[in-house]
Amino acid sequence: MTFLEAMSKKRLFCDGGMGTILQERGLKAGELPETWNLSHPDAITAVHRAYLEAGSDIITTNTFGANALKYPDDLRQVVTAAVRCAQTARDEAARPDAYIALDLGPTGKLLKPMGDLDFEKAVALFSETARIGAEAGADLILIETMSDSYEAKAAVLGAKEGCDLPVLITLIFDEKGKLLTGGTVDSACAMLEGLRVDALGVNCGLGPKQMLPIVKRLREISSLPLIVNPNAGLPRSENGKTVFDVNPAEFADCMAELASLGVSIMGGCCGTTPEHIRHTVAACQDLPFTQPVKKHRTVVCSFSQAVEIGGAPVIIGERINPTGKSKFKEALRENRMEYILNEGLTQEDNGAHILDVNVGLPGIDEPAMMERVVTGLQSVTALPLQIDTSDYTAMERGMRLYNGKPMLNSVSGKRESMEAVFPLVRKYGGVVVGLALDESGIPDTAEGRVAIAKRIYETAEAYGISRDDIVIDALAMTISSDSGSALVTLETLRRIRDELQGHTILGVSNISFGLPQREIINANFYTMALQNGLSCAIINPNADAMMRSYRAFLALSDRDPQCAGYIAAYGGQAAVEKAQPAGAPLPLGETIEKGLREHAAKATAELLQAMAPLEVVNTELIPALDRVGKGFEKGTVFLPQLLMSAEAAKAAFEVVKDAMKGEATEKKGTIILATVKGDIHDIGKNIVKVLLENYGYEVMDLGKDVPPESIVLAAEQNGVALVGLSALMTTTVVSMEATIRLLRERCPQTKIVVGGAVLTPEYAESIDADFYARDAMATVHCAQKVLG
Structure with missing residues (x-):
């Protein structure tokens, strides 16, 4: 029976800790555990055998830290020996039904732009280890202890590109359900399901009791089999030895509660022993086993925020697009990233939920620019992105380097388009905008557009892509050339909602092209479209009229409890202030909070014309860093923004230092x-x-x-x-x-x-x-x- 077949039919039990047991058997402080695959193979085999005899169905190889960074010369020998030890244990324990999981742990480095490890280098590191392990005879890949969603993505891609084995992954969340780099249970789940891992879950960091709320949330949102490998409680030191506070019987009781939630694979991590697994198997093996239930959710996510489509209408900011924007075109050609990033931040401030990213311009290297803008935006904002391009190379570059599950704009009903786009979605994950047009053009009727939507759904299913990951663009055509076009679009929205139970999207402003005072038409059409079932709108969130329409609709349709959002936006105001345009001068503190290096340096230089250097530091720089730090501690600011804010502050400090040359400066220590x-x-x-x-x-x-x-x-x-x-x-x-x-x-x-x-x-x-x-x-x- 293959591993995937077994996982679909019964609850499987993983093994437990390796490193803590090796310490008891003589592994010295600082000694690399993976070297024991070569120097002490009998000891490694004995640990595996003990777990198999305790009832484990899956044993993980002693390769947690085995990558070319740590083993540049002997990686193949270390990994091959690790698999051989597991195979020997399986033979000695007479457990031919057991499976060997190649263990892939984190590299120990932070990926760019936060760290110094290139994403493609990380993919290559994981791919090399996966390839060696598969060649040696592993049955599956288990990626574990991931605390950064971006490294998790690199590991999944590396594993899948290095071999064709099933890929499982577990992450390490804190008690608040956050990854080290700010990822949440919802955002991590959406990304990993988009990457089509075979099972996902949690390990390490927490004991089984502390994992309970995280597993409950995973069960609510995930359609995949779940894995839970907790520590044996929390560690403490006794007589110079690390011990854990949950004994095997207590561990098993907690694991039985987790099993009742529908967990498919159960095992242990740090501090757990064969006895922990033996008790867990005894407590859980006869509990009812159920297959995971398909969750029909349409979710787009960044590294830390998940946006679900199908509830409250979603706003997609349209301003990162050169069409009709001379200043933006100039910024693209001159590679002025801070102007582009500030366009994104301004839309975030004004209420966008997702940012559309279109950098297509004649004469520009669109794939390279897409890479720069996507990675740049993700370093200053946590909003999910919509990758908007007709260049399939740029599309793949953006999807591959995107830290999350993006929206993708777009695929059409044309065979050529679907054959190019759907394989990318299958590999990288995404929610795809499906244009209701095909080789014959744009149908004049709602019936014709609905027929194309059905064809897009059906073709996506043939690629293994759920219709949940398709959002149909009903196509807003200008009423200046066809006065009935709005009615066709509105009927299409209704039919996709009512007949197909699908989600929809529109580029709203297209409706008014060629007319005066376009915002009047745009805002009123937006309201009509929302009333007819529009799920997502690509609009300008900096436009007051559009946001008034949106907030009023939420209040009137009972989607704004106690009108709280409406009141927050307009309560006590005679009029809504005009949004600050992108490129306008920003206060120094705001540039630091937003992580804009160039703006911070410029704002500091301007302040120094009127203020003493130390006054700038004490009244502007440090308070801004403190505000960011407090936001980080509260969970409203995430690690990428924290680091980018620090980089912006560093740029400002450099300007201050230049102004203080020759002066004595305070050294804090x-x-x-x-x-x-x-x-x-x-x-x-x-x-x-x-x-x-x-x-x-x-x-x-x-x-x-x-x-x-x-x-x-x-x-x-x-x-x-x-x-x-x-x-x-x-x-x-x-x-x-x-x-x-x-x-x-x-x-x-x-x-x-x-x-x-x-x-x-x-x-x-x-x-x-x-x-x-x-x-x-x-x-x-x-x-x-x-x-x-």
Whole structure:
């Protein structure tokens, strides 16, 4: 029976922790676990065998950190040996029905533009490991412990491009249901379902009880089989050893509750043992097994926001488009990204839910420009994007590099169009705008347009694309040349809603082309279209008339409880203020909050003409960073925006420094940062560094995989008052504890702050750290306490 067949027929049980068991069997602090595939194959095989004997149906290879960054010379040997150990265990345990999952963990790096790892390089790293594992005989791919949706996408694409095995993925959420880089359960689920993984779920970071609300939400929104591999509760340190607080019986009781939600694959992560799995199998194997139910949802998402189409009408901002916009054309030709990004931010401020991105212009390299604009926008806004192009190369470039599940504008009923677009949607995921036209042109009747919509639905289904991921453009044609065209469009909207139960979209302003005072026609037609079932509208959200129409419709159709949105927009105002046009000068604080580097530098230079440099820092720069930091802590600002704001502040600081040349400047103090020995994951450390530097602290970054002696020596030689230590993996926390012990001996006055996915406040206290930082802003607060 193939793995996919088995997963569809019964609940399967995964194995549990590997690293924590290897530590008990002699894995030294800082020693790479994957090297044991070559040096201690019998020990690896024994762990696999123990899990199989405990009832595991799936054993994961000891390849969590196996990629060419960590193993540039012997990756093939390490991965092949890992699969061989699992195969040997399966034979020895007489479990031919068990499956071997090639384990792919994170690279430990943050992807561009937030970090320094190129997206395509990340795809290639995962692809290489997947290819080797498949050749060695793995049955499936399990991507695990992903805390960044962009790296998760790179891993899925890499796995699928490297082999044809089933691909499963689990992510690591915090108790608020957030990924490290701001992703939510809804946004991550939409993206991964769009990428067509075979199952998805959660692992690590939390115990089974803490995972319950996350799994409940996943079950509500996901149509895929769910995987749950929790830790054995929360870690703590006892006599220099990491232990977990949930025993096998307690673990199994919690897992039974999760099984009742319809989880298809259950296992464990850090701290779990064969006994945890044995108890879980006994508690869950006879519970009713149900197939996941198809959720008919139409969802577009960015890395952190999911927009569902089919409830309240969705506004798609139309301003990132050169058609009829001379300034925008000029910005494209001159590659003035900040003008383009500010167009997006202005539309966000004025109520857009999704941003249309069209960069097609004669003489421009559209694929390259699409890449720059899509990645640039995603670094300053969390709004989902609609990739709008007729250039299929640009379309694929934008879809591939997009961090989420985009809208795609568009496909038509023409055979050539569908053959070009649907394979891209099948591979990358997306909600597609289907134009109700074909080789014969645009039908004059609603009946003709509905017939094309049906054909688009049917062809999409043949490519494995659900009609839920199709939104039909009923086509708004100008009434100046055909006075009955609006009526045809409105009838088409009604019929698609009532007869096909489909979703619709319109480029609303097309209706008024060639007429004076176009906003009058546009706004009234918009209201009529909404009344007739319009799901999404491509409009200018900066236009007051359009937004009045939208908000009034919501209030009148009982989609704005207590008219709260209407009142928030217009209460107490004699008139709505005109939106600030893109390209207009912005206050310095706003440029920092929006992450606009060039604008920040320019605004700082202008302020310095009237204010002293330190006054600019203290009254403008630091307060803006504080506002962004508070937003991050509240969950209203996400990591990409946090980092881009820091970059904008850095640009402003550079202008201030130039103005202060020759003057004595205040030094707040020096902080050492390091990822501890044995750990190559420096995502968190690098984020912390950026923020600390922007708050005026000098940072000595010792890098990753740093021995305790090196950290202590640097602290001694530089007399630092604060050391920050980072670790992602349970197996390397022992190195963190060893570093702290040595610092206490030789630098007793130095304060220590620790952070990382596997840590908790209680664990930090148990290893004698002074502070626990759950995120980058918390580290800044620690620095302020210690250094001022």
